Amino acid sequence: MQSLSESIRTALLTADPREKAMAARKLVRDWRLGRLAWDFSAAMPDRPARPEKPELLPPNRMPKRGRGGSERARIALWHALAHIEFVAIDLALDMAGRFGAQRGRQFVDDFLTVAADEAMHYAIIARHLARMGAAYGDLPAHDGLWQSAEETAHDVGARLAIVPMVLEARGLDVTPATLDRVRASGDEAGARILERILADEIRHVRYGCDHFAKVANELGDSAEKLWQMLVTRYFRGNVKPPFNDSARESAGLSRMAYEALASRA
Template structure:
């Protein structure tokens, strides 16, 4: 009997070991692309995905301040980026597994592509950390990244509005400065890694924006007004400048949309 897409995604989400999760996410995406998984949703997504014993997860307010320069500052920066990418694997898997039945095959394909990309990003960053004498899990990380998924677990519109269209869109704003920062540190390889990630994140935000627009159309709502209402409901931070307008436009986000909340 053919394995279902829901069962395969659930198994990947429950993996605790980072390397095993990376391999599982990439395998689910590949098996789906090759037609090896049935489009059936017979397995519930876990409320909390598998996590390794390290890093220690702390509330955002309890995180130690990151020092700006020196070796410790560089390692802290890359460790924080690794954690973001690690959680992003689960965010994309959960998106496909939790909402794929109602949203359709293309939705599943797009967000499994995102999961595979995030797995690759995590591997690149963890490998880069190891060249600096560290690794993922060596420092604490904040535990707030999954909260957006948990709060929107019953609302695909809310999930799309907050995760790709706010959180990932914010990465489009801050990554160019991070690229320049690591380049001034003499870390050209790190700069190239971040440039690759930025290109991929534009596509990820575009997936979210496109599926959100389709969702709004099915509901008979105006996409911009629906997005703003869902951000007010589910997002507890602020949408604030500076904005990378060119990257956001390439990702399908008009300036009128997000500046209305700034």
């Protein structure tokens, strides 16, 4: 029987976006059907494989998307969303494969579920791009998302604090306004995609919050204080408004904790 960690490593080292999404969904299906052994002997790669395109640039070198409802601006938006979801597959897989042995089965189940969701999100966005006559890889993309994974590879608490509880939480903040713009442009299919993604991301952030609370409890720390300390240490940006307080509350984020960090920034 193939090991879970080897299957995760194989998916992480799959460069082609469509094949990576399919590999992620297959391994999650195999895991749920009992076809993969609880074995974490295969090491996770420092960086996942990436396709030749898109060109990856530092965030400050990314070209402007354009303004208004132009076709160019619409394609740039959906291309950026495709890139976020593509990298999110790897972030969830790495979370399960790197920390699963120490955190247990529920942790693995939750973050493999996230990986399957992100693979599905990528696939439906890629199809939406295709309807516009575009494809993932046509435009450059930023290389900042994986940096957070590299800097927290040694500490599950830090990884949980940054990836689901900052990066994915930011998606909860910005998606409603994006959804309104997409719907106003007449793209109802795109609006439905964003509604689905928003609902899933609330659940993903909730997984992060729940497992982070367990880590904090094991350390004898307050979850709020530990989160603030880890974000201050490992997150290079700022936690800043506007916040989608209702979605954040549904996800289990502490309003007192994130507003305190925002006020310091």
